[in-house]
Amino acid sequence: MGIMGGLGAGLGGFGLMGGIGLIFNIAFWGGIIWLVVWGVRQFSRSNAGASFDGSTAIAPQQSASEILAVRYARGELTRDEYRNTLNELS
Secondary structure (H helix, E strand, C coil): CCCCCCCCHHHCCCCCCHHHHHHHHHHHHHHHHHHHHHHHHHHHHHCCCECCCCCECCCCCCCHHHHHHHHHHHCCCCHHHHHHHHHHHC
16 A cells, blocks of 8 residues: 555545545534524524514503504504593503
């Protein structure tokens, strides 16, 4: 075979591109893992306030009249329901 005992004998049996191939393999899988983690974080951040029906949750620091106004603007309440509830809150 020669003095070195073959092309990959000095590289721990990985072959001629053993060290470089190992580095690229680790970088590839590290990149895939990073991409999955990044995607999950982006998805969870964009849906942080969403409920099951896709509507955005109302922030807890809003007052009852502000929440009522938002629900009226969305069309969840009629004008009469909005006015009656607003009068009850006052």
